[in-house]
Structure formats: structure tokens, C-alpha cells
Amino acid sequence: MASMDWLEEMHAEFEDEIIHTKSTYVKKMSQDYYWYSPVLKKLLDHHSGDCVIAPRDEEELISVLSFAYKRKVPIVSRGGGTGNYGQIVPLYGGIVLDTSKLNKVLEMKEEQATFQAGCKLGVIEKTLRKHGQELRFYPSTFMKSTLAGFIAGGTGGIGSIQYGTLWDEGNVLQLSVVTMEEKPRKINVTKKEELTKYIHSYGISGIITEATIATAKKTDWHDMIVYFDDLQSALLFSEEVSRKPHIKKRLVSVCEAPLSSVFKPLRTYRSETKATVLLQVDPDQTQEVMNLILEHGGETTDTFAQYVKNHNLRVSDFSWNHVTLWWLKQNEADTYLQGRFDPHIYLDQVRQLKACFQDEVLIHFEWIKARGKLVPSSQPVIRYTTDERLQQIIDAFEKLGIKVSNPHTYLLEEGGKDDWIDDICIAKKQNDPCSLLNPGKTKYIAEGIHEMAGEEHV
Incomplete structure (x- = not known):
């Protein structure tokens, strides 16, 4: 069979309604936010x-997988396309599987709920809050991100200060996964050691079609912005808020000056010279937080929360990787890193970085929990000049004991979240024997990848 004959056969087998071949649309759906990285931009x-297929239900999705398997056509599963590492960029052409039409609410229970893969997290949050619940945590891109896309490509987000990351026990409760075989199997995964085969896997080990997640009791969070004359004071304040277990919080986000100056919708609350801390806290703990602000020499304003509400803003839009996005809108040549500082010596690590790189590295912290321990997670902005200089900065981070999650690679093993890569690859071998699911995103290569005639390897 000629390499592209499958496109004609596809039109004969499936309704035109679910098939998209317009080149501009296919290109758009083949991309995520990899361009945050100048390294990935050049590579990807x-x-x-070659086309986009948007199945309307699980049965149709399974038919598409079977069709592709028989013709050895690679498939990349796409959620909201809000990832940062080229997770959904097809390296070998083939089918982009748009899962956004699988968007049903399947079951709502006390402290847990089940949704189809393509449900947007923003819709899930709105639905849960109508029932007195909310997401435990979510990425800053939650209005566009889908549930399965987040699980397969994300880590944590707003709320991780309370509940940890996707890997922490009790957050992801069950997954339904479809295999890439001639007769695809549907696997129901519930055990922790099995769930890790599909979390942050870039979809290489199976297609998630349903997910059951733990939920939290709804809180009417109070938004706060706090200013400090220096970064160290901001960090010490944010650490104390984060370490107090009785202060219920959803967000503790620290930006070195002048990062917050690019938060255009915040207008008068932006600062060129002050370090800022954005908080979401339980209203019952607001007074205690105010006392901590005074103790640490910070200043705040009681008009911020109402301003956010009146302007239909979300504080989450100025945290996590949205900080990077706002910065890149005005400084498009720059980039970022991701890393976890040592909670015992993070202030010294910051001091050494600033002494070495000054404004070449702008500090941005998000306090989280991971495996039950408080972690100063960071997405610092990097003033990019060359790939070589970027690598020097990465090397400096690692030399200081900062665990870097490298956002400048599309390979799972090189991204810094590889604790379960062996398990993921075992599942891939079992569920995707011809390596047709998102091939090329791991150093693990099955024999089938060599059978993709006419495709150039990266």
C-alpha cells in the first residue's frame, strides 16, 4: 500500500463529519505551546x-484505532493542546485524534466524579461547584485543558499546595484506557502502581477515554496580592503561609520584580519594582494572613479581591505557566525552566543563582506538596540568548541541587518526570505492540516504528 492510501480508505470507512484534512486546521491541531522553548520551536x-479525526463516542474512537492499526498509521491523541513540551506534535505524521467530543459527565459522587476524556477542566470545575464540590487542583490553562490531556501531559497546579500532584495517592482514582491493537481492548485501571503507567505518559501507552478523580469540598476562595521590597522577604512570607497546615489555601505564587509588571489585566496592581505574592486562601483565615503580611514587612490592598471579581478575572491566570505566557507576550525571545528547589536550602540556591545570572534568571515560585512534603517548585523566566547559554544555566541549576524538569525536550526520559518511565514503557509494549501511539516521544522504540514507510525520523 502506498504510504498515503489510507487517507482515501478512511473517507470510505468514516463519515466526513469527523474527518478534517484542511492543511491549516491540521497544522493548528498538531501544535501545543512548545514554542515557549526556542529549542523545541526549531525542532518541531x-x-x-496528515489529518484530524474527532470521534463522537468511544465506539467510534475504537473503530479509528483499529483502522489505524491495520494500516500501521501513527496516532497522537489531543486534548486541549495546552501542553508545553510538544507532547501532541506528531513526529511521523498520521492521525491527530481530537478527543474533545468525548465530553460527558458520567457520574457524580461525594468527593469523586467520573468524566469522559474530552471534558474541559473549566467545565468540570463549574459543574462540580454547582454540586458543592470543586477540583482538587488544576493547571492555569484549565479553561481549555481537557481532563485526559491534563492527566496524560500535566503534573499539578492551582490547589497542589493542598493536594499534591497527579501522582499523589488518592487524586486520580480510576482510568479507562483503550489499547492500540487490531481489536483494541478497554482496560479499567484502579491500582496505584497501574495508574502510573498512564499519568504524564504523553499518551504513548494507551488512549484515556474516561477518568475518575477525587474532588474537594467547595470553598469561596479569597484572592490576595501582597507586595515586598525584596524577593527574600516575599519567599519567607510565602513559605510561612505554605507551612501552616491550618491555613487553607489554593495558591501561593511568588514573582520576582519585574515579572508581575506584564500582568496587563491587573492594571494598577502590577509592579515594576516589587516582588509579588498571589494568594487564594479560605476567607476564615484572611485575618491571620494579614497578620503574617505585617510581620514580614509586606503590604497589601483590600480592593484587590473585588477588582478581580468586578473584572471577571481569575487569579489563576497570573500564576504557574501563565506567568511565562504573560512575559513572552512582551519579551518573545525569552524562555523558561522548571525546577524543584531544596526546601531546606532554597534561599541559598536563589542567592547563588541571582549572584551568578542576575536578571538573566527571574525567579517565579509555586509552592506545592509532592508525596506529602512541601516543595518550592519554580518556573523561572530565562532571558534567552543561545542554546549553549541556556544549557549552562540548566547545568548551574543542577549543580546547586535544583531538580530540573527540562521543558526544552519532547522526550519523556529527559523531561525530569521519569520516575515511572519503565512502567510506562512496559505498558506501551503491552498495549501498543507496533509503537503507533505518539511514536518518538521516548527513547523506547518498538520494531513497528521502522515500518512507517516514507517517514523521516527526528
């Missing part, structure tokens, strides 16, 4: 799928 800009 020219890659695209």
Missing part, C-alpha cells in the same frame, strides 16, 4: 499530522 515547527 515543521511537523504536522
